[in-house]
Amino acid sequence: MSKPTGLHYVLPILAGRVTRFVTRLRGGGSAMPGVVVQKLAPHIMRDVASQLPYGVVFVLGSNGKSTTTNLLSAVMREHGLRVFTNPSGANMPQGIASAILAETSLTGRMNADIAILEIDEGYGAAIARQLKPASAVILNLLVDQIYRFGEPDKVAQMFRGIAAEITSSIVLNRDDNFLGKLGSELEAEGRLNVEYFGATAEVQAAAPHGQVSARDFTDAQTVNFRTAVAEVVRADGYDAQISWAGDVYDIRMPSRGLHYAVDIAAAFTLAARNLGDKFDITRAITAVQTTKTVYGRGEILQVNGVEVEILMLKNLASLQLNLDYLEGTPESVLFAYDESSKDPSWLYAADLSKLDHVNVISGPKGAFVALRLAYEGKDFGVIEPDITKAVQRMLDGPRPTSGRHTFFLDYDQMMATRRYLGYKDLEAGAA
Amino acid sequence: MTISVLELYPAHLSLNGDVGNRTALVRRMRLAGLDVSEHAYHPGDELPAAPDIVTIGTGTSSAQRSLASDIARIAPLLTEWSEAGVVIFAAGAGFHLLSASVRFGSDEVIPGAGVFAGSVDASRPRIITEAFAVESDLGLLIGTENHTSVFVGRPDQKPLGRVRHGVGNGDGTDGAVTGNSFGTHLHGPALVLNPRLADDLITRATSRAGVDYVPNAEHTSLDKTVDLARSILLAKVPATAQKS
Numbered sequence: 001m002s003k004p005t006g007l008h009y010v011l012p013i014l015a016g017r018v019t020r021f022v023t024r025l026r027g028g029g030s031a032m033p034g035v036v037v038q039k040l041a042p043h044i045m046r047d048v049a050s051q052l053p054y055g056v057v058f059v060l061g062s063n064g065k066s067t068t069t070n071l072l073s074a075v076m077r078e079h080g081l082r083v084f085t086n087p088s089g090a091n092m093p094q095g096i097a098s099a100i101l102a103e104t105s106l107t108g109r110m111n112a113d114i115a116i117l118e119i120d121e122g123y124g125a126a127i128a129r130q131l132k133p134a135s136a137v138i139l140n141l142l143v144d145q146i147y148r149f150g151e152p153d154k155v156a157q158m159f160r161g162i163a164a165e166i167t168s169s170i171v172l173n174r175d176d177n178f179l180g181k182l183g184s185e186l187e188a189e190g191r192l193n194v195e196y197f198g199a200t201a202e203v204q205a206a207a208p209h210g211q212v213s214a215r216d217f218t219d220a221q222t223v224n225f226r227t228a229v230a231e232v233v234r235a236d237g238y239d240a241q242i243s244w245a246g247d248v249y250d251i252r253m254p255s256r257g258l259h260y261a262v263d264i265a266a267a268f269t270l271a272a273r274n275l276g277d278k279f280d281i282t283r284a285i286t287a288v289q290t291t292k293t294v295y296g297r298g299e300i301l302q303v304n305g306v307e308v309e310i311l312m313l314k315n316l317a318s319l320q321l322n323l324d325y326l327e328g329t330p331e332s333v334l335f336a337y338d339e340s341s342k343d344p345s346w347l348y349a350a351d352l353s354k355l356d357h358v359n360v361i362s363g364p365k366g367a368f369v370a371l372r373l374a375y376e377g378k379d380f381g382v383i384e385p386d387i388t389k390a391v392q393r394m395l396d397g398p399r400p401t402s403g404r405h406t407f408f409l410d411y412d413q414m415m416a417t418r419r420y421l422g423y424k425d426l427e428a429g430a431a
Numbered sequence: 432m433t434i435s436v437l438e439l440y441p442a443h444l445s446l447n448g449d450v451g452n453r454t455a456l457v458r459r460m461r462l463a464g465l466d467v468s469e470h471a472y473h474p475g476d477e478l479p480a481a482p483d484i485v486t487i488g489t490g491t492s493s494a495q496r497s498l499a500s501d502i503a504r505i506a507p508l509l510t511e512w513s514e515a516g517v518v519i520f521a522a523g524a525g526f527h528l529l530s531a532s533v534r535f536g537s538d539e540v541i542p543g544a545g546v547f548a549g550s551v552d553a554s555r556p557r558i559i560t561e562a563f564a565v566e567s568d569l570g571l572l573i574g575t576e577n578h579t580s581v582f583v584g585r586p587d588q589k590p591l592g593r594v595r596h597g598v599g600n601g602d603g604t605d606g607a608v609t610g611n612s613f614g615t616h617l618h619g620p621a622l623v624l625n626p627r628l629a630d631d632l633i634t635r636a637t638s639r640a641g642v643d644y645v646p647n648a649e650h651t652s653l654d655k656t657v658d659l660a661r662s663i664l665l666a667k668v669p670a671t672a673q674k675s
Contacts, residue, residue, distance in 0.1 A: 146446060146577060150557050151491040217443065217493040316448075342561055343575050345619030348451030367659035374656040375451075375458050375623060383659070 009044060009108035012037045016101050033098045045097060048104050049131045054081065054114035054274055056131045058124065060162065061139025061173075062155070062214075063318050064263045065091065065118035066294045067255075068139060071267040071287075073116050078287035079275055084112035088294050089411065091120040093127055114274070121158045122148070128165030136162065137171040137270045139263065141178040142317040143214045147342035152178065152214035160185075166192060171270045173262065174198035174228050177216040183226075195273060197265040199232035199258060207235070207258045208324040209351065212317035229272065230265035232258065237327060244268065244281050252289050255298030257325035259317075264288055295423070296414040298322075300404075303395065303421050307404040310414055313337065316346045319408065323354040330355065330406035334394050335380075336363035336387055336413035344368040352376060359397065362390030363413050387413045388420045432642050433466040437482035440490075441471045443498055444525050447577070449488020451620020452520060455629050456484060462649040465642060474501040478508055483636040484518045485509075487525030489618045492535055492553060492579075495524050499541040502528050506544040513546045518636040519612040522621055523578055526606065526614035527551040530582065547607040547614050549584030560597035562667035563617060565605045567592030569627040573664045574617035582607070582616075591615050596668045611635045624661055626654050 016037035037044060049056050054076075059069045066088035073083045086099040096117060104110050119127055138159055141152055149155050156178045163170055163186060170186060172179045174196035186194050204210050233248055234241035240251045240261035253260050267288070272279040293299045301308040311322040313335075335358045337344060344365060352372070357379040361370050366383050373380040384390040394405055409417055418424075438453050453469065460467045472479050474497075490498075509529065513519055519529070527533045529546040536554050543551070556579065563576040572592060581601035584590065590599075591606030591613060599605030599616050606615035613632070615621060622629040630646060637644040 143446065147559060147561070147575075150559075150577065150579070151446065151493075153491055153493050215442070215494070217491065217497040343447070343577070343619070345447040345449075345451065345575065348448035348454055348620045348623065349445060350448075365663060367656065367663055371623060371656045371660045374653050375454050377458075 010106045012044065013101060013104060013106050013108070016098075033101060035094050035097070037097065037101050044104075044108060045100060045130045046132065048100060048108055048110050049115060051109060052084075052112060052115055055134035056115045056117065057270065057274065058128065058133045058136035058162070058166070059116065059118045059139070060121060060124060060136055060159065062121075062142035062144040063314065064139045064259060064266075067260065067297050068137065068263045068266050069116055069118040070294045071264055071291060072137075072270055074287040074291040075267055075271040075284045076114060076116065076274075078283045079271075079278060079280065081113040082111060084110060084115045086117050088118070091118045093123050096127060119162075121155055121162070124158060124162035125165060128162050133166055134168040135170065135270065135273060136166050137266050138173065138179055138182070139266055140173050140176050140211065140317075141214050142212060142315060143346065144315040144317070146346075153216075153218075156182065156216070163192070169193035169195065169273050171195050171197060171229075171266065171273060173266070174226050175204060175211065176213050178214060180226075181216060193273070195269055196226050196228045197230045197262065197269040198228035199235070199262055199265070203232055203235055203258065209320050211258065211262065212320050228265070228269075230268040232261040232265050235261040237325065240264065242268065249281065249285055251285055254288070254291055254293045256327070257321055259321045260298070295418060296409065296411075301418070301421055301423060306395070306399060308407055308421065309404055310407050310409055310417065312414065313408045313410050314341075316349050319350050322408070323350070323352070326354055326406070331402050332394065332397070332400040332405045333358045334360045334362065334390060334405065334407045334409075335366070335369050336361070336390065336407070336409050336417075337365040337369050338363040338410040338412045339365060340412050341365065341410055347372045352378070357381065360384055360390045360393050362387050363410060387416045391417050391420055432640055433468050434460055434484070434636060434640060434642065435468045435470060435482040436484045436486065437470045437472060437479055439472050439485060439487040439525070440474065440498060441488075442473060443494040444488040444490035446489045446491060446494075447523070447575075447619030449486070449522060449525075449619055452486045452488065452522065452622045455620065455622035455626075456486070456633060458653075459626070459629055459646070459650060460633055460637075460644065462653070463644050463646060465637070465644065474498060478505065481512055481515070481517055483640055484520070484632065485512065487519075487521045487529065489523030489525065489577075491524075495528060495533065495553075496535065496541065498528065502544050503542060506542075509544045509546055513610060513612045516611050516635075516639055518632050518639075519546060520622065520632055521546070521612070521614045523616060523618040526616065527553060527580060527582070529612075529614060530607075546612050547584065547609060548588050549582055549607060551580050551582050553578070553580040555579050555581055558598045562664040563597035563599070564595040564665075564668045565592040565597075565599065565615070565617065566595050567628070569625070569631055571595065571665075572615075572617060572621070572625045572628060573661055573668075574621045574624055575619065575664075576616040577618055578616055624657060624664070626650070626657055
């Protein structure tokens with residue numbers, strides 16, 4: 001049994017640092033250092049995590065992981081905690097290991113009070129066995145990555161497996177089909193403290209396509225009315241109202257939409273669970289209102305006096321909700337689709353009535369987007385597979401009278417676009 | 432004369448944007464100047480009048496199980512339509528539910544509607560082929576397959592085609608054809624990528640209805656974009672498969 005700290009970690013961590021230095025010189029990825037250190041010191045992750053006074057928190061769900069991790073971290077920091085978090089998107093085992101080790105001293109200590117980690121559902125159970133998280137939030141279960149998971153029911157199984165590794169409490173989306181059922185199971189089991197966040201039935205009914213949750217067809221049993229710790233009672237553009245402990249609070253959100261408001265409710269519920277009496281709702285609201293959006297998730301870039309809004313295009317739910325909460329018909333639109341989205345079939349399930357045209361289509365699979373628009377009889381402008389050329393074409397085109405271009409981008413295309421537009425801060429974050 | 436298109440169980444069988452099949456058929460007919468009406472059938476609905484074209488798409492195993500009793504209820508109607516020559520296009524789970532039976536486990540089998548002669552074992556390891564390619568009488572069909580099944584059809588029933596890349600039924604063929612009913616593992620919006628198949632289905636339906644379907648320049652223009660999307664998948668069919 002290894003001790004929590006000690007000199008025996010000096011060599012493995014040094015080896016990891018050397019690996020990081022070498023992979024960076026070669027322009028390589030951030031996963032390799034984690035691989036090296038874990039080979040040399042298999043229990044290092046558990047030992048580092050176990051020293052954190054507030055433990056490890058997992059943020060899970062099909063969509064909204066990065067946003068909620070960012071919001072929750074901001075709320076915790078506003079309460080004076082030192083937060084360690086993984087760079088957005090680095091949510092698989094080696095990426096997390098690398099991120100943790102980059103922040104760990106040579107003797108295996110981390111200068112933080114809490115680790116808030118967004119976790120990929122496919123690897124969640126394995127990571128949980130290593131890190132023993134005290135608490136977790138599951139945001140939603142959407143039709144997502146069918147190419148990888150086969151069907152949403154498989155993802156429900158994965159969440160079940162992760163929940164089994166959580167040691168203290170779990171926070172769930174009350175209004176999600178699959179998660180409501182998982183909540184019933186966990187309540188019956190009685191091992192974990194189970195709490196919920198949600199949105200009122202009125203707010204959900206008013207959303208053009210609701211939360212676009214996946215449907216659970218296994219049995220039709222209705223879940224009894226449950227109280228949500230934090231409940232969205234209004235979501236209108238950037239403005240939300242959240243009901244908390246009997247009062248309703250106004251919140252000006254960093255980005256638009258019901259999905260963003262629900263992520264805030266999730267962050268409040270989990271923050272309060274972890275902070276107990278120290279949780280202060282006004283501090284939490286201040287944190288949310290002053291936080292910046294995660295890159296590429298409703299982020300607005302300033303480029304030569306024109307705004308470029310980047311909306312992520314990950315699956316049906318992310319596209320639909322981002323369309324639903326646009327302010328009017330976007331005037332100048334770039335739409336890019338790349339190889340990381342293996343199967344674009346879901347595009348046909350999207351309601352594109354919010355768009356009346358697209359100016360430029362890009363990415364290696366852009367033709368699938370063009371085809372979707374062609375079947376709808378909508379003009380898709382030009383197809384420029386190279387994303388940087390496509391972005392430049394948008395910037396060289398007429399200046400939109402609204403002063404804003406709207407870009408729907410896949411993850412890889414988003415990264416390339418930000419880099420091209422001179423936003424190079426991402427590289428600094430990842431170890 | 433209005434051509435009616437009926438989508439079965441769109442709330443249950445829509446895992447892969449399957450409504451795209453309806454979109455493709457309806458769009459092509461409207462571009463040719465035909466009157467088209469679109470309908471949906473959900474479990475427990477009043478039994479619909481015979482349409483000209485039926486589509487049914489892909490879904491999870493839990494969705495399929497939940498439809499078992501309703502499939503049994505409408506089975507006589509569906510087989511009657513099929514025998515009468517109503518055009519049916521069934522993809523993935525929809526194809527399976529219109530076969531004789533679907534097996535989900537060693538002791539769990541649900542009866543299908545019996546439009547296609549053959550049975551499905553849907554308890555196999557998952558198969559995912561991004562560029563699933565099938566040689567058919569209507570040229571090379573391309574799309575994606577994602578299922579856990581083997582289909583064993585009656586030997587005298589024609590498959591849709593021979594698999595060039597992927598798995599399909601599991602014996603080198605894919606799908607089944609009986610009269611004007613077509614089943615396939617080309618999932619989701621197969622018809623948006625395969626306009627020759629879409630046009631064949633439309634022609635069968637419109638001839639039965641006594642209407643002419645004549646594609647025009649709008650179709651040619653649309654199909655240029657189809658070719659761009661098709662070429663992305665065709666490039667992923669391995670060269671060894673290309674030769675055969």
